[in-house]
Ligand SMILES: Nc1ncnc2c1ncn2[C@@H]1O[C@H](COP(=O)(O)OP(=O)(O)OP(=O)(O)O)[C@@H](O)[C@H]1O
């Protein structure tokens with residue numbers, strides 16, 4: 170029997186992770202946060218002193234890194250045995266991740282690691298190329314977005330809630346820059362799959378987005 174896959178792609182701060190986690194929990198399916206793999210690689214490459222744009226070196230780091238995902242209530246990620254969960258969510262890590270993610274050889278190395286998450290009874294996979302490259306045969310695909318202003322505001326509130334000092338105009342600038350990098354790269358650029366359902370969550374609550382997507386599956 171084939172394993173059902175729901176892919177949720179979209180730009181940073183669209184709500185992919187929040188919505189994907191909730192849907193996976195609701196359905197009792199596995200969850201792949203593919204961005205955390207690129208984020209982990211950025212952390213590993215920086216720790217190794219690599220130039221983040223050196224494709225051959227970063228690809229070697231990608232081959233060598235050992236990642237462990239433990240999902241109890243919150244996702245815990247270990248890189249080569251060390252807990253890096255705290256570092257993963259930093260804006261600087263996301264920005265560095267989008268630099269290494271633009272390297273074609275790196276994406277090739279990480280492809281199978283992502284495909285391996287597909288296991289019964291099902292998988293919710295979030296990222297940039299889940300529906301276009303990693304799981305092109307997924308039964309259900311969503312492209313989730315929101316305006317850059319709304320996404321920046323969400324990120325700003327998220328950081329403030331964590332007690333982290335944040336600057337809204339800087340966050341907006343970084344989000345737009347990351348969008349540009351992710352959309353314009355040659356390898357697996359951020360784009361809507363032909364068969365994905367488009368959802369603009371700018372004026373939607375998290376609950377409404379979850380409900381719409383769950384209804385698509387049923
Ligand atoms: N529809 C929504 N309305 C209001 N806030 C939202 C909505 N969806 C998500 N959020 C909030 O926006 C913030 C970013 O959401 P989330 O981390 O899920 O985005 P993401 O698309 O996974 O981002 P990234 O790709 O950078 O990991 C979170 O604080 C989340 O609670």
Ligand SMILES: Nc1ccn([C@@H]2O[C@H](COP(=O)(O)O)[C@@H](O)[C@H]2O)c(=O)n1
Pocket residue numbers: 181203204205207208263266267268270271295296297298299347351
């Ligand atoms: N499938 C994916 C997922 C992520 N990326 C890159 O990683 C960066 C961080 O991703 P988050 O979802 O955790 O914010 C992102 O900006 C992308 O450059 C990717 O290329 N493909």
